[in-house]
Amino acid sequence: MTELAALWIVRHGESTGNVAAQRARSSGAEEVARTERDADVPLSPAGEEQAHATGRWLRTLPPDRRPEVAVTSPYLRARRTAELALAGTGVPLSRDERLRDRDLGIFDRLTPHGVRVRHPEEHERRNRLGKFYYRPPGGEAWTDVALRLRGFLADLRHEHTDRRVMLFGHDVLVFLLSYLLDGLTEEELMALGRRHVIANCSISSWSADHSGHLRMNGFNEVSHLHPTRSGPAGGDQTHYGI
Template sequence: MAELSTLWIIRHGESTANVAATRAEATGSEVIGLSHRDADVPLSPTGEEQARATGRWLAGLPEDRRPDVAVVSPYLRAVSTAELALHGTGVPVSRDERLRDRELGILDGLTGHGVRNRFPDEAERRDRLGKFYYRPPGGEAWTDVALRLRTLLGDLRRDHEGRRVLLFGHDALVFLLRYLVEGLTEPELMALTREHVIANCSITDWSADDQGRLTLGGFNEIGHLHRQGAEPTREDEIHAEPV
């Protein structure tokens, strides 16, 4: 199988929705209370600085380790992160809707408390089916996101064989790329989601080994934010899915 030389995925910087969701969960609100649709949520000032710090990390990479191409989720928070991080690098950038965030359907904009109060049957169904297979009405299961990522990976391997590819996306995509690239099982993937919260502007990467297979290098790394003087988002401020 054709393979990439290096694959990175960077989660977008802290967004205004992350900030609002943390506040809503802490106060017991049922709704996050955003005026934007999910695709149009911007970065917070902290998120902008995280993206610039990521850009300083990229600029410090040796030339033979820098990305050849970047592919970005079309959602504003990911596009803005990529624009700030890649400013002045000359790296070719394209957008791909297969990198968009997981769609939550009728649960969009609700906190975990709001889902349990407004849609108790859905909360029960999610508990019964499990996180991997549960599909909210009008939304996507994790398996749906995996399917679109699987096709994207196939295209990247075909179009960029032997090259270094950088993705900008969302937290669920980081987990699901590990599932796809490393051949994880559902229990292994779900264990990762219980043990880790994907940090804003964190970096996860894989590189080709001697057999040409992608192997995990770093996972959910934020050391570059500390080194570049940016403020990482605290773990309790990184909004997860409501159910």
């Protein structure tokens, strides 16, 4: 069977867009105060430190457990996270546009309150169709992202059979990798989304079992960001269940 030896995905560190979005939601604003394209949103100072912490964790791994290759979303916040985390490791890094964040179309920069106020018909249609299949005008449904991720995984398995690969991307990719690799249904995926907020610089990981199938090791782990509180991420304990 053509399969990877191990796969990790790291969500990007905290971005200035994350900070602005939280501020907008807390204040009841309709729009997030952000001027950059989504592709150009940088890390915040806290996000850069999270990326450095991820790199410190990576360098503690024994050589036979470290990633051999890394691939990142081309978006700045993910690219910068990857560059900082991999600095000094010698792990080669490439970019793939199929790892970009979900395109929100006309909802870009709007808060949930802003969507309800400015696009009430679309808000109602989203509630009717459900989060998984709903596609905002000019944007992508979760299923659209899953389709490009399926193609990416097929290429990754072909090009890096039996190798350990680390991805750097976005929260929707973390959920959809679990959907694809763990064989979740739509209902199970949506339940997973209700239980978890994917943390900045969290690590989710899979490794090949004796039959060559990827099995989850850990989901949305952040212990590497707080090493004095607990052991490193990616260990034997799995914080996940359906």
